[in-house]
Amino acid sequence: MVDLPLLSLLTFLPLLGAFFIFIIRGNEATVARNSKRAALYITVVNFLLAVYMMVNFNPDTADFQFVEKREWFGALGISYHMGIDGISLFLVVLAAFLTPICILASWNSIKTRVKEYMIAFLILETFMIGTFCALDAVLFYIFFEGVLIPMFIIIGVWGGPRRVYSAYKFFLYTLLGSVLMLIALLALYMEAGTSDIPTLMANPVALQMQMWLWLAFFASFAVKMPMWPVHTWLPDAHVEAPTAGSVILAGVLLKMGGYGFLRFSIPMFPEATEFFAPMVYWLSIIAIIYTSLVALVQEDMKKLIAYSSVAHMGFVTLGIFTATTQGVEGGIFQMLSHGVISAALFLCVGVVYDRLHTREISRYGGLVKNMPKYATVFMILMLASVGLPGTSGFVGEFLTLMGAYQVDKVIGVLATTGVVLGAAYMLVLYRRVIFGAQKNEDAAKMGDLVTREYIYLVPLIGLILWLGIAPSYVMDRVAPSAAKLIGQYEAGILDEADGPKEATKIKAAKSEDKGQE
Amino acid sequence: MSEFNPISLAPILPELFMAVAGMVLLVAGVFRGNEGTRFITWATIAVVVMAAFVLAGELPTGKPVLNGMFVLDSFAYYMKYLVITGLVISLMLSIQYLDQEKMAKFEYPLIVLFAGIGMMLMISANDMLSLYMGLELQSLSLYILAAIRRNHVRSAEAGMKYFVLGAISSGILLFGISLIYGYTGSTNFELIASSLAKDVSIGAVLGFVFVLAGLSFKISAVPFHMWTPDVYEGAPTSVTAFFAIVPKIAALALIVRVLFVPFVALHEQWFQMIWFLSFASMMVGAFAALRQENIKRLMAYSSIGNMGYVLIGIVAGGDAGISSMLIYLTIYMVMTAGVFGIILCMRLEGVSVNSISDLAGLSQHRPFLAYSMAILMFSMSGIPPMAGFFGKFMIFQAAIESGLYTLAVLGVLSSVVAAYYYLRIIKTMFFDTPAEKFDTNIEFSRRLVILLSVLLTLGFVLYPSLLIETAEVAVGSLFDF
Numbered sequence: 001m002v003d004l005p006l007l008s009l010l011t012f013l014p015l016l017g018a019f020f021i022f023i024i025r026g027n028e029a030t031v032a033r034n035s036k037r038a039a040l041y042i043t044v045v046n047f048l049l050a051v052y053m054m055v056n057f058n059p060d061t062a063d064f065q066f067v068e069k070r071e072w073f074g075a076l077g078i079s080y081h082m083g084i085d086g087i088s089l090f091l092v093v094l095a096a097f098l099t100p101i102c103i104l105a106s107w108n109s110i111k112t113r114v115k116e117y118m119i120a121f122l123i124l125e126t127f128m129i130g131t132f133c134a135l136d137a138v139l140f141y142i143f144f145e146g147v148l149i150p151m152f153i154i155i156g157v158w159g160g161p162r163r164v165y166s167a168y169k170f171f172l173y174t175l176l177g178s179v180l181m182l183i184a185l186l187a188l189y190m191e192a193g194t195s196d197i198p199t200l201m202a203n204p205v206a207l208q209m210q211m212w213l214w215l216a217f218f219a220s221f222a223v224k225m226p227m228w229p230v231h232t233w234l235p236d237a238h239v240e241a242p243t244a245g246s247v248i249l250a251g252v253l254l255k256m257g258g259y260g261f262l263r264f265s266i267p268m269f270p271e272a273t274e275f276f277a278p279m280v281y282w283l284s285i286i287a288i289i290y291t292s293l294v295a296l297v298q299e300d301m302k303k304l305i306a307y308s309s310v311a312h313m314g315f316v317t318l319g320i321f322t323a324t325t326q327g328v329e330g331g332i333f334q335m336l337s338h339g340v341i342s343a344a345l346f347l348c349v350g351v352v353y354d355r356l357h358t359r360e361i362s363r364y365g366g367l368v369k370n371m372p373k374y375a376t377v378f379m380i381l382m383l384a385s386v387g388l389p390g391t392s393g394f395v396g397e398f399l400t401l402m403g404a405y406q407v408d409k410v411i412g413v414l415a416t417t418g419v420v421l422g423a424a425y426m427l428v429l430y431r432r433v434i435f436g437a438q439k440n441e442d443a444a445k446m447g448d449l450v451t452r453e454y455i456y457l458v459p460l461i462g463l464i465l466w467l468g469i470a471p472s473y474v475m476d477r478v479a480p481s482a483a484k485l486i487g488q489y490e491a492g493i494l495d496e497a498d499g500p501k502e503a504t505k506i507k508a509a510k511s512e513d514k515g516q517e
Numbered sequence: 518m519s520e521f522n523p524i525s526l527a528p529i530l531p532e533l534f535m536a537v538a539g540m541v542l543l544v545a546g547v548f549r550g551n552e553g554t555r556f557i558t559w560a561t562i563a564v565v566v567m568a569a570f571v572l573a574g575e576l577p578t579g580k581p582v583l584n585g586m587f588v589l590d591s592f593a594y595y596m597k598y599l600v601i602t603g604l605v606i607s608l609m610l611s612i613q614y615l616d617q618e619k620m621a622k623f624e625y626p627l628i629v630l631f632a633g634i635g636m637m638l639m640i641s642a643n644d645m646l647s648l649y650m651g652l653e654l655q656s657l658s659l660y661i662l663a664a665i666r667r668n669h670v671r672s673a674e675a676g677m678k679y680f681v682l683g684a685i686s687s688g689i690l691l692f693g694i695s696l697i698y699g700y701t702g703s704t705n706f707e708l709i710a711s712s713l714a715k716d717v718s719i720g721a722v723l724g725f726v727f728v729l730a731g732l733s734f735k736i737s738a739v740p741f742h743m744w745t746p747d748v749y750e751g752a753p754t755s756v757t758a759f760f761a762i763v764p765k766i767a768a769l770a771l772i773v774r775v776l777f778v779p780f781v782a783l784h785e786q787w788f789q790m791i792w793f794l795s796f797a798s799m800m801v802g803a804f805a806a807l808r809q810e811n812i813k814r815l816m817a818y819s820s821i822g823n824m825g826y827v828l829i830g831i832v833a834g835g836d837a838g839i840s841s842m843l844i845y846l847t848i849y850m851v852m853t854a855g856v857f858g859i860i861l862c863m864r865l866e867g868v869s870v871n872s873i874s875d876l877a878g879l880s881q882h883r884p885f886l887a888y889s890m891a892i893l894m895f896s897m898s899g900i901p902p903m904a905g906f907f908g909k910f911m912i913f914q915a916a917i918e919s920g921l922y923t924l925a926v927l928g929v930l931s932s933v934v935a936a937y938y939y940l941r942i943i944k945t946m947f948f949d950t951p952a953e954k955f956d957t958n959i960e961f962s963r964r965l966v967i968l969l970s971v972l973l974t975l976g977f978v979l980y981p982s983l984l985i986e987t988a989e990v991a992v993g994s995l996f997d998f
Binding site: 075113142148153156157164175179183186 | 880881895900901902906910913914917918922925926929930932933936937940943944947948978981982985986989
């Protein structure tokens with residue numbers, strides 16, 4: 001365990017696999033078959049590695065584990081530093097878990113340029129896992145930003161009719177946010193003299209600086225998350241992306257924003273976080289209520305789920321920024337749970353899309369008659385998304401709401417209405433697709449789930465139930481890191497409170513520099 | 518003044534060697550005629566490579582020789598190697614193109630060689646007069662190259678335009694030099710510096726503004742950029758490749774030396790000017806390129822924008838600023854070489870095409886070209902983990918270090934705009950339905966350039982410290998004064 005560079009292996013094994021697929025030669029059918037198989041084997045092995053890592057993870061400490069550190073930029077002090085804690089552990093596992101599922105889900109639906117598709121997904125996995133493992137800010141940025149390349153290609157080449165527009169929108173929107181973060185990162189690096197994340201977390205910068213840096217990081221993470229009002233790229237990207245692209249987008253990519261908040265914004269800029277937290281609450285509330293209402297009127301299944309993602313991500317930001325134990329743990333749990341549930345929902349849409357090649361809700365109806373098994377699976381997922389107790393959705397939402405209620409009752413109450421609205425749009429979707437009359441002949445002729453679809457849907461459902469019934473396995477591992485994070489946050493605020501009084505603190509932040517005290 | 522001492526010629530030996538070898542090859546060329554072009558080209562490449570070895574034998578002492586006209590310090594050393602590499606690359610890229618376009622004149626490689634000598638003299642110039650002579654040797658060679666297909670309207674037009682505007686800028690430069698000579702009493706860089714350190718007269722400032730305007734023309738910084746798109750578009754593609762890869766290195770070296778040696782006392786004045794040149798170049802480079810349909814014009818605007826980023830490094834100044842500029846320039850040269858290698862491969866049934874829409878669906882019938890281009894385009898738009906990202910990273914880091922927050926933010930924002938047109942090329946190659954297939958015959962030398970460019974762009978992330986440390990050493994000499 002000590003000698004094996006497990007995280008590097010996890011990160012770069014898919015890249016190596018991509019290279020192998022790259023050199024596969026032969027006629028088109030052979031290449032397609034072999035690259036699909038190779039991609040599946042590699043990602044499954046990678047998932048097993050991730051499981052091995054999870055089993056060997058020490059739940060009693062909040063320190064970074066499996067740490068690797070190597071010289072990289074020489075004199076500049078930027079190093080190749082990898083490591084995970086309770087916050088990133090399950091996100092890594094989630095990414096490693098969803099990639100083979102994506103490959104399986106694309107098995108028959110991707111017919112053109114299969115080799116390139118598989119390469120794109122493997123490179124994507126490298127960047128995703130790297131993002132969660134990086135313990136150097138520059139390294140983090142490289143992975144974080146690198147994700148754009150394969151995703152741009154995936155949406156643009158294998159997407160729907162408006163794929164070009166969506167790919168551009170996705171790329172440029174996120175790039176715009178990220179470059180501001182890059183500037184902030186460089187400023188932080190100048191200020192602290194290092195880009196090492198653990199060191200940066202331990203030494204918060206001056207207050208004036210914190211405000212600007214917080215805003216710049218927020219610009220990037222809020223777009224990635226996505227938070228209202230910068231969420232508009234998400235519905236477009238989701239709708240046009242191929243099924244597996246949507247799965248990864250909703251399952252993993254959206255979590256990068258939340259992860260960024262936890263890794264950078266809260267521990268590094270605690271005072272700025274406290275200052276801006278009310279703004280984040282209200283943005284989250286708007287996201288929860290407004291996008292839920294928008295989801296209610298959608299005619300496109302994927303768009304509906306995309307808007308529901310924005311709403312669910314609102315719970316995550318709400319929870320994280322309460323900086324209470326329940327809130328933060330709930331936020332992390334909600335990220336995992338949403339990763340699994342939304343991925344499964346997109347796969348479910350993919351199942352019917354593969355058969356009928358439309359995502360319009362009105363083209364379906366009465367599926368319970370010809371696809372009873374599908375109806376069952378969909379029902380479980382729908383209820384999980386609504387947050388039924390016993391599913392993972394419940395745990396996350398409940399904890400974040402509890403955190404929100406502790407901080408501000410109005411916020412708590414408003415956020416809770418989102419749960420009701422969530423139930424409304426999911427039930428409407430379910431009723432229109434599954435029940436009702438079989439008004440479309442072609443929809444009525446569709447066959448039920450096949451083995452391949454079971455293979456990727458059943459583990460997801462199992463996971464949803466396991467997380468919902470016995471969340472303690474995850475919680476035990478998340479808790480120490482969450483506690484440490486809150487400790488850092490509170491210590492950062494206390495430092496400041498020792499100086500000027502609580503009430504004048506915000507004024508002081510605007511007028512004077514910390515150094516002048 | 519002092520007695521002639523042949524040993525003092527040592528630092529200039531590479532240039533002398535190139536000049537003599539060039540003349541020998543010229544004679545050889547006359548005997549063999551235009552059929553010998555291929556031979557002459559390879560011989561020229563060999564001469565340039567040998568010059569690199571001659572240069573390696575010199576020590577970058579930094580002591581001015583030839584009555585203070587010429588200096589070889591580690592900064593010049595680094596820049597000369599860049600120029601030599603650029604010369605080899607552009608000659609290798611041109612070999613097949615000359616044959617295909619039936620413009621195989623044996624003078625072509627030799628004019629490139631003479632332009633190279635001019636550049637190397639510019640880099641080492643330590644006096645306004647040697648600066649001007651180096652610059653003119655280079656410029657005159659470039660005018661001829663732009664118009665080398667004299668029976669082609671576009672090429673002749675490009676050459677004419679370049680010549681007229683270039684002559685004006687040279688005139689402005691010369692006028693500035695004369696003002697400076699009048700007000701400081703010298704043309705030598707160190708003497709100008711010591712004169713200005715004592716007293717800055719308004720006439721010297723005026724002269725400096727003229728000099729800077731003349732030099733800005735050579736790197737096509739906005740607002741002195743008007744010639745670039747037309748010349749890039751009109752000149753034969755192999756010449757455009759040469760223009761894009763090499764001359765800017767020499768001109769930038771010159772600008773850096775002029776700003777930091779003779780005019781360091783005017784820092785306050787030139788800081789604002791370079792700030793504006795940088796800002797304006799980034800903006801024009803980003804926005805004007807959005808609607809271009811011709812890939813050579815697009816690359817012209819892209820080069821204008823990239824000069825804006827390079828200038829950020831100069832504005833930032835200091836060791837960090839200039840070394841980041843060198844890193845950016847090196848990476849940019851490598852990427853541009855690959856891009857132009859690919860543009861040279863854009864041929865339909867023996868005819869060269871330059872429209873972006875001709876690239877449609879390239880990924881399906883010419884995957885090597887398409888993937889190489891995609892990697893280079895992502896790199897140009899500054900997406901990690903490609904080398905282009907690290908170039909921008911170093912530049913912006915230097916900017917932040919010097920407190921240039923506004924310029925840095927404007928820089929990253931313009932890079933997002935620029936990303937759009939780089940992405941458009943990728944979109945055309947990967948998302949659009951295939952157009953006609955390009956010709957397949959790509960010579961080995963060109964393939965090699967493309968492959969090396971792509972590999973270096975991708976591999977930089979693995980071992981970045983090599984370039985970073987070399988650049989730091991190179992800059993060390995500049996701030997000794």
